[in-house]
Amino acid sequence: MSTYTASLLADVGILTLGALSVYVILATGQLSLGNAGFMAIGAYLASYLTVVAGVPLTSALVIAALCSGIIGVMIGFPALRLKGIFLAMATLGFGEMIRSLFLNLEITGGAGGFHGMAHVSVTYVWIWVGLILVLVWLMESSRAWLEMRAVADDETAANLIGLNTTMTKIGAFGMSAAVAAVSGGLFAHHHVYIEPGNFGFERSIDFVLAVILGGSTIGAGSLVGAALLVLLPEQLRALDDWRPAAFGALLIIVLLIRRQGILDRSLLRRFTFRKQAA
Amino acid sequence: MSAPLLQLSDVTKSFGGIKALSGLSCEVRQGQIVGVIGPNGAGKTTLFNVITGAYRANSGDVNFDRQPITHWRPYRIARAGAVRTFQNIRLFSSMTVWEHLLVAQPGRGALWRRALPTRWADGAAIARAEEVLEFFGLKDVRNQIARSLSYGTQRKVEMARALTANPRLLLLDEPVAGMNHDEAEDIRRLMLRLRDGGLTILLIEHDMGFVMNLCDYLYVLDFGVLIAKGLPAEIQSDPIVMDAYLGKEA
Numbered sequence: 001m002s003t004y005t006a007s008l009l010a011d012v013g014i015l016t017l018g019a020l021s022v023y024v025i026l027a028t029g030q031l032s033l034g035n036a037g038f039m040a041i042g043a044y045l046a047s048y049l050t051v052v053a054g055v056p057l058t059s060a061l062v063i064a065a066l067c068s069g070i071i072g073v074m075i076g077f078p079a080l081r082l083k084g085i086f087l088a089m090a091t092l093g094f095g096e097m098i099r100s101l102f103l104n105l106e107i108t109g110g111a112g113g114f115h116g117m118a119h120v121s122v123t124y125v126w127i128w129v130g131l132i133l134v135l136v137w138l139m140e141s142s143r144a145w146l147e148m149r150a151v152a153d154d155e156t157a158a159n160l161i162g163l164n165t166t167m168t169k170i171g172a173f174g175m176s177a178a179v180a181a182v183s184g185g186l187f188a189h190h191h192v193y194i195e196p197g198n199f200g201f202e203r204s205i206d207f208v209l210a211v212i213l214g215g216s217t218i219g220a221g222s223l224v225g226a227a228l229l230v231l232l233p234e235q236l237r238a239l240d241d242w243r244p245a246a247f248g249a250l251l252i253i254v255l256l257i258r259r260q261g262i263l264d265r266s267l268l269r270r271f272t273f274r275k276q277a278a
Numbered sequence: 279m280s281a282p283l284l285q286l287s288d289v290t291k292s293f294g295g296i297k298a299l300s301g302l303s304c305e306v307r308q309g310q311i312v313g314v315i316g317p318n319g320a321g322k323t324t325l326f327n328v329i330t331g332a333y334r335a336n337s338g339d340v341n342f343d344r345q346p347i348t349h350w351r352p353y354r355i356a357r358a359g360a361v362r363t364f365q366n367i368r369l370f371s372s373m374t375v376w377e378h379l380l381v382a383q384p385g386r387g388a389l390w391r392r393a394l395p396t397r398w399a400d401g402a403a404i405a406r407a408e409e410v411l412e413f414f415g416l417k418d419v420r421n422q423i424a425r426s427l428s429y430g431t432q433r434k435v436e437m438a439r440a441l442t443a444n445p446r447l448l449l450l451d452e453p454v455a456g457m458n459h460d461e462a463e464d465i466r467r468l469m470l471r472l473r474d475g476g477l478t479i480l481l482i483e484h485d486m487g488f489v490m491n492l493c494d495y496l497y498v499l500d501f502g503v504l505i506a507k508g509l510p511a512e513i514q515s516d517p518i519v520m521d522a523y524l525g526k527e528a
Contacts, residue, residue, distance in 0.1 A: 138394065138395055139393060139394075141395040141396060141397070142392060142393050142394055142395055142396055142399075143380055143381060143383070143387070143391075143392045143396050143400060143403060144389070144392040144393045146373070146377055146380055146381035147381055147384075147392070149370065149372055149373065149377075149381075150370050150373070150381050152372070153370035153371045153372050153373065154368050154369075154370055154371070156332070156368075157364065157368040157369075157370070158370075159351070159352045159353050159356075160330055160331075160332060160352045160353075160356060160361075160362060161356055161361060161362075161382050161384070161439060161440065161443060162353050162356030162357045162361065162382070162384035162385065162443055163353055163381070163384050164353050164384070165353065217372070265372075
């Protein structure tokens, strides 16, 4: 595998995790535009742990995920009072807040960025991606996941039939933040250099875009969306200056044809039914 | 005589200057089917909303199973055993019938059981869902999106969803509204079977024939005030109730 291909594949994996982090929150009907913030927390914390404290990478990623998860839960509480577009704006604000925090934080290099991480292979990245994809896939057939969907469908009714919707929403925020942190940690150790600009608003938008494009009702949609988002622009290189425009047009076409994204639950059901029938 | 399962004392709920419920006291005894009737706007649904915690009473007390639930949050009240259906059907739009029955068992199972695939970790939840599916005759539609079903079937799914939670008190808000006679009769038989199994039911209904044939006890509301209570036969011949429904004679 050439380094070019390897680097693209690693980017697909990292974006898949970012997209999954948005997907988990979206499953409860909440849109987060600030997940790059959690990614930044994961990236900086994991890097600091490996470079300065000498913690092995895998442990550093787990610690970063846990810490970011706790912060996610803390963000989840004020977010409970907000819905829809207002929540989206608040999370956007959170993301920018984290970015400027690292811009001014001297111990992680401030605007100059942070480096010194040991490079990890694309295989290591994909072990994490595979692990988290499987976890999400398992959770999708659990009752906890149904509770999340119930909150998305009708929060009031969910509460009145006995579901603790507060815990569900906060839990989703925590999970989302943990996954985003792993994405950040892997990003940092694959690119071996990070700066606050890596974790801006555009990054959060990429996550959301990958979910919407790939399909926001099943986890595998994040994988498909991330692959398209990373690989498609590469395929369009021949178009030169027109590349972003062509990419934008393709996005619009996909969303016009399949508003629910490329993969969705009924598509999956059709496949599983066919399997049972055979 | 034992304490009632549900007891409201002097409950008042107002919206701005309008009293939707004023000084309402009533009780529901274990093992009975109790009906709440009254003209449109009498406060029947408000009463359900106060009992289940969707609204908070301005004053007065609600006791359920000897616990003061007046200020509890809705999910806690439901978990304590008072589960409801809705007048305007509120099913989860993305879910199949089967998923409705699995999700509506909030008290069951530790977190790890709920977070793992149900078919591995939660046989008890599946067994309960199967049982309720069978009881309501919904087996044929188990894998269909609940919202895509006929109106009468959607009402059944709502009742089934409430029942899977193993409630002690089932609150039904117009359970046979929009159903034809046969469907309503089917529901009536199911409710009688539930009552005979020990479940207590509180229901709101407009269909007087249905209420008179089913309920053990009735409360009549008009403009948020309790105007009559008693056995169906007593209510049927009560002049005050007739006035409320048909208007006073000049």
